[in-house]
Amino acid sequence: MSSPEPSGRPRVAIGPTTDPLLCDAVARGEAEPAPLDAADALVWAGNDPAEFPAELPASIRWVQLPSAGVEEWFAAGVIQSHPQVLWTSAAGAFSATVAEHAFAMLLAGVRALPEHLAATTWRQRDFFDKVGTLRGARVAIIGAGGIGRALIPMLAAVGATVVAVNRSGRPVHGAAETVPADRVDDVFGRVDHVVVAAPATGATRHLVGRDQLAALHTRSWVVNVARGSLVDTDALVEALRDNRIGGAGLDVTDPEPLPDGHPLWSLPNAIVTPHDSNPPSVRKPAYAEHVADNVRRFVRGEDLVAEIDPEAGY
Amino acid sequence: MSSPEPSGRPRVAIGPTTDPLLCDAVARGEAEPAPLDAADALVWAGNDPAEFPAELPASIRWVQLPSAGVEEWFAAGVIQSHPQVLWTSAAGAFSATVAEHAFAMLLAGVRALPEHLAATTWRQRDFFDKVGTLRGARVAIIGAGGIGRALIPMLAAVGATVVAVNRSGRPVHGAAETVPADRVDDVFGRVDHVVVAAPATGATRHLVGRDQLAALHTRSWVVNVARGSLVDTDALVEALRDNRIGGAGLDVTDPEPLPDGHPLWSLPNAIVTPHDSNPPSVRKPAYAEHVADNVRRFVRGEDLVAEIDPEAGY
Numbered sequence: 001m002s003s004p005e006p007s008g009r010p011r012v013a014i015g016p017t018t019d020p021l022l023c024d025a026v027a028r029g030e031a032e033p034a035p036l037d038a039a040d041a042l043v044w045a046g047n048d049p050a051e052f053p054a055e056l057p058a059s060i061r062w063v064q065l066p067s068a069g070v071e072e073w074f075a076a077g078v079i080q081s082h083p084q085v086l087w088t089s090a091a092g093a094f095s096a097t098v099a100e101h102a103f104a105m106l107l108a109g110v111r112a113l114p115e116h117l118a119a120t121t122w123r124q125r126d127f128f129d130k131v132g133t134l135r136g137a138r139v140a141i142i143g144a145g146g147i148g149r150a151l152i153p154m155l156a157a158v159g160a161t162v163v164a165v166n167r168s169g170r171p172v173h174g175a176a177e178t179v180p181a182d183r184v185d186d187v188f189g190r191v192d193h194v195v196v197a198a199p200a201t202g203a204t205r206h207l208v209g210r211d212q213l214a215a216l217h218t219r220s221w222v223v224n225v226a227r228g229s230l231v232d233t234d235a236l237v238e239a240l241r242d243n244r245i246g247g248a249g250l251d252v253t254d255p256e257p258l259p260d261g262h263p264l265w266s267l268p269n270a271i272v273t274p275h276d277s278n279p280p281s282v283r284k285p286a287y288a289e290h291v292a293d294n295v296r297r298f299v300r301g302e303d304l305v306a307e308i309d310p311e312a313g314y
Numbered sequence: 315m316s317s318p319e320p321s322g323r324p325r326v327a328i329g330p331t332t333d334p335l336l337c338d339a340v341a342r343g344e345a346e347p348a349p350l351d352a353a354d355a356l357v358w359a360g361n362d363p364a365e366f367p368a369e370l371p372a373s374i375r376w377v378q379l380p381s382a383g384v385e386e387w388f389a390a391g392v393i394q395s396h397p398q399v400l401w402t403s404a405a406g407a408f409s410a411t412v413a414e415h416a417f418a419m420l421l422a423g424v425r426a427l428p429e430h431l432a433a434t435t436w437r438q439r440d441f442f443d444k445v446g447t448l449r450g451a452r453v454a455i456i457g458a459g460g461i462g463r464a465l466i467p468m469l470a471a472v473g474a475t476v477v478a479v480n481r482s483g484r485p486v487h488g489a490a491e492t493v494p495a496d497r498v499d500d501v502f503g504r505v506d507h508v509v510v511a512a513p514a515t516g517a518t519r520h521l522v523g524r525d526q527l528a529a530l531h532t533r534s535w536v537v538n539v540a541r542g543s544l545v546d547t548d549a550l551v552e553a554l555r556d557n558r559i560g561g562a563g564l565d566v567t568d569p570e571p572l573p574d575g576h577p578l579w580s581l582p583n584a585i586v587t588p589h590d591s592n593p594p595s596v597r598k599p600a601y602a603e604h605v606a607d608n609v610r611r612f613v614r615g616e617d618l619v620a621e622i623d624p625e626a627g628y
Contacts, residue, residue, distance in 0.1 A: 097447055100472050104425040111418040116587045117428055120579045122571035124588040131593045133411055135600075157471035158414050257436035265434040273430045274438040279445045286449075 010299050013039035013060075015053070016046045025288040029295025036060075041298055043291050049076035062086045062304070064294055066287055068094055074313050087308040093290035094278045095146030098251075101277030102147070102195050102225040103154045105249025109221040110134055110193070114247065114268060132219055132246075135159035140191040142184060142207065143198025143226060144172040151195060163191055165198075188215035193223070193246075200227035210235040219246045225277055228254030233264070240267045251277045324613050327353035327374075329367070330360045339602040343609025350374075355612055357605050363390035376400045376618065378608055380601055382408055388627050401622040407604035408592045409460030412565075415591030416461070416509050416539040417468045419563025423535040424448055424507070428561065428582060446533055446560075449473035454505040456498060456521065457512025457540060458486045465509060477505055479512075502529035507536070514541035524549040533560045539591055542568030547578070554581045565591045 011034030012026045018033075022043055026033050036042060036053070041062040044052065049072055056063070063082070065073060068091045073079050079087050108114065112130040119127075137160045141148040144166040152162050152174035164172035165187060169180030179187055181198075184207065188194065194216070198204050208222060209232040216222070222245060224231050233254050239245045247269035253262075257274065264270045278286075294304050308314065325348035326340045332347075336357055340347050350356060350367070355376040358366065363386055370377070377396070379387060382405045387393050393401050422428065426444040433441075451474045455462040458480040466476050466488040478486035479501060483494030493501055495512075498521065502508065508530070512518050522536060523546040530536070536559060538545050547568050553559045561583035571588065578584045592600075608618050622628065 096449060096473065100421070100447060100449065101425055101445075103472070104421040104427060107414070107418040108422040108427050111415055111587075113418060113422050113427065113585060113587075114431055117431055117585060119586070119588075121574050122588045124571070124590055127588055127590045128593040129595060131415075131587075131590050131596065133414060133596045135410060135414065135596075154471045157468045158417070159410065257438070260435050271427060271431060272433070273425075273427075273445070274433075274436045274441055276438055276441045276445050279442040281443060282445065282447045282449075 010040045011038060012041045012043055012295055012298075014043050014045065016044070016051055019045055019284075021284055021288040022291055025292040026295050028292040030299050031295045041295075043295070045287070049073050049078045052076075052078050054081075056082055056085065058084075060085060062088070062298055064088050064090075064291060065308075066090050068092070068306075070308055070314060079308060079310055083310070086304065087310070088294055088304045089306045089308050089314075090287055090290050091306040092146045093286050093306075094283060095150040097282050097286055098147045098225050098277045099150035099154060099197075101251060101273070102151060102197065102223050102249070105251070105271050105273070106139070106193060106195065106221055106223050107134060107158070108271065109223075109247045109249055109269075110137070110219075114271060118268060133159075134193075137161075137192040138163060138176075138190070140165060140187045140194045141175070142187075142194065142196050142230075143204075144175070144178070145197065145199070147225060148195070148197040149173070151197070163187055185212060185215075188212045192217070192219065193221045196222070196224040196226050196230050198226050198230060200229050205229050206232040206235075208232065208236070210238075213239040213245060216245050218244060221246045221249060223249040225251045228252045228256045237263045237267070240264075240269050243269070245269075247271070249273075251275055324354045325352060326355045326357055326609055326612075328357050328359065330358070330365055333359055333598075335598055335602040336605055339606040340609050342606040344613050345609045355609075357609070359601070363387050363392045366390075366392050368395075370396055370399065372398075374399055376402070376612055378402050378404075378605060379622075380404050382406070382620075384622055384628060393622060393624055397624070400618065401624070402608055402618045403620045403622055403628075404601055404604050405620040406460045407600050407620075408597060409464040411596050411600055412461045412539050412591045413464035413468060413511075415565060415587070416465060416511065416537050416563070419565070419585050419587070420453070420507060420509065420535055420537050421448060421472070422585065423537075423561045423563055423583075424451070424533075428585060432582060447473075448507075451475075451506040452477060452490075452504070454479060454501045454508045455489070456501075456508065456510050456544075457518075458489070458492070459511065459513070461539060462509070462511040463487070465511070477501055499526060499529075502526045505534075506531070507534055510536070510538040510540050510544050512540050512544060514543050519543050520546040520549075522546065522550070524552075527553040527559060530559050532558060535560045535563060537563040539565045542566045542570045551577050551581070554578075554583050557583070559583075561585070563587075565589055 009032045012031040013036040043064045110132045142165045144164040161176040164175035164178045249271040323346045326345040327350040357378045424446045456479045458478040475490040478489035478492045563585040
C-alpha cells in the first residue's frame with residue numbers, strides 16, 4: 001500500500017471536517033495530520049453514513065468510525081464496499097460515561113434525591129427512613145460488557161458488592177459473583193438493586209418483567225441504560241405506582257421517545273433521562289481519547305481497539 | 315480494677331437498652347455481653363446525655379459513646395465526672411456514609427438529574443448541553459477530615475481529580491494537590507466543583523461567599539455536608555438564581571432548619587436534604603461496625619479508635 005511520508009510518520013486524515021480535538025488526538029498518537037488523498041488512515045467524526053466518501057484513496061488502510069454500534073454503517077453498505085480497509089468502531093470509548101450516568105441515577109435513587117427535590121419543607125424525620133446507602137448493598141449488573149464492567153469500580157468505591165450476569169457465567173473481574181444469563185431470574189430475589197446494561201436481543205426482551213420485579217424488595221431501584229425493550233414498561237409502571245419497588249432510573253424507554261403524558265413522566269419514583277447518558281459534549285472528548293489510543297497503536301503497528309468484523313457485522 | 319470472668323474474656327455491657335446489632339458487635343469483638351454491674355466496659359447507644367448513669371461501677375474501664383461529636387456530653391458533665399474511665403466517641407464511623415451523600419448530590423447535579431426530574435416531555439437535544447460528567451473534572455474538597463478523605467476514592471472511581479484543602483497543607487493521600495486553608499480562596503478559580511466538609515469555626519464562617527462563588531464557573535456545583543454557616547446563604551441564593559453556578563447540594567443550611575418559603579426550596583438548581591446524610595437506619599449498622607472494631611481492640615489490649623481527650627474537650 002502507500003508508503004509513509006519522508007518523516008516516516010503515518011499520515012492520518014480527519015473527516016468530514018477538521019476538528020481541533022481530533023487533530024490534537026492524531027498528534028498525541030504521533031501521526032501526521034494529512035489530507036485524505038495523501039493519508040494512510042481516516043478518522044471519521046460524522047454520524048451520517050450517507051456523508052461518508054463513496055470512494056477512498058487506495059492509500060487508506062484503516063478507517064476509524066465514531067459510533068460504538070455500527071449497524072447503520074453496515075445497513076448503508078459503507079463497510080462492505082471497502083473490503084481492503086481495516087475498520088474500527090468507537091466501541092468501549094463511551095462505556096465509562098454511560099456507567100457514570102447509571103451510577104448517578106442509582107445513587108440518587110438510593111439517597112431519595114427525587115423525593116428530596118420535591119420537598120418544600122424541612123421534614124427531617126420523614127426522610128430518616130427514606131435515605132438509604134449503597135454501602136453493603138448487593139447490585140446486579142445484567143450484561144457485563146464495557147458499560148457493566150466500567151460500573152463495577154464505581155460501585156466498589158461506595159462499598160457495594162456486585163453480582164454480574166453475562167452469557168457464559170465466566171467470572172467478571174471485581175464482581176463478588178458471576179451468574180450465567182440463563183439463570184438471571186434467580187438473581188432478582190437476592191440483590192438490592194439491578195442495573196440493566198445488556199444488548200437488546202430476542203432473548204433479552206422483557207428480561208425485567210412482572211415476575212422479576214415481584215422478586216425485588218420495596219427499597220430496590222432498577223436502572224436501565226441499555227435499550228428500552230429489556231424492561232417491561234407496563235409491569236414497571238405498576239410496580240412503581242404501587243411502591244412495590246423503590247424506583248427506576250431510565251435512560252432508555254419503551255416506547256422511545258417516551259410520549260407526552262406517559263405515566264413515567266409523573267411517577268415520583270421514576271427518573272427519566274432522554275437517552276442522553278452519552279451526550280455529544282461528553283462524547284467528543286471521549287472519542288478523541290479513543291482516537292489518540294488507536295492512532296498510537298496504528299503508528300506502532302499494534303492491534304487496534306474495537307476492530308469491526310465485516311463477516312459478523314459488528 | 316475488676317478481674318475478668320473465669321473465661322478470661324472481657325465483659326461488655328450495652329445501654330440504655332439491649333440492642334441486637336450491638337450484642338452481635340460485642341460478640342464479633344470477642345467479648346462477653348454482661349450486665350453493667352459485672353462489666354469491664356460499657357457500649358452506649360443513647361443520644362441524650364441526661365439518660366447516662368450518674369454512677370458507673372468501679373469495674374468499668376472504658377465507655378463507648380454513639381456520636382461523632384461529643385460537645386453535648388462535655389456540656390452535661392458526663393465525661394468529666396468519670397475521670398477513671400477511658401472514653402471513646404464514634405468519630406469516623408459515619409464518614410463514609412456522609413461522603414456518599416455528598417457524592418450523590420454532586421453526581422446528580424453534574425448529570426442534571428434535578429432538571430430531568432422536572433421534565434415531562436422528551437426533549438433530548440435540550441439536555442445534551444446540560445448533562446455533564448465528573449470524568450476529568452477537578453473537585454475541591456475543603457476539609458480533609460474523615461468525610462473528605464472518604465470522598466476521595468469515590469471521586470477517583472469516576473475519573474475526577476481532587477484538590478484537597480486542609481489546615482496544614484500536608485499532602486492528603488489520593489489528592490492530586492493539597493492546599494493549606496489560608497490559601498483556600500485561590501482554589502475556587504481553578505476547580506470545577508467544590509465540596510465543603512470542614513468544621514464550623516470562626517475562621518470557616520462564610521468560607522464560600524460572594525467572591526468565591528464568583529470565581530466558579532457556570533457549570534460548577536457546590537456541595538455542603540459540613541455546617542450551614544460555612545456557606546453565605548444569601549450569596550449562594552443569588553448565584554443560583556442568576557445561574558452563575560450550576561447548582562448546590564446542601565445537607566446543611568443556614569438557617570437550619572430551612573424555614574418554609576425560603577428560596578432554596580424552590581430554586582430548580584438546589585438540592586436540599588434536611589441534614590439526613592447519616593440517618594439512624596444507616597447510622598446503626600455503621601455504629602455497630604465501629605463498636606465491633608473497638609471491642610476487638612479492647613479485648614486485645616490495643617489502642618482504641620476515637621479516644622476522647624478530656625483535657626481538650628473532644
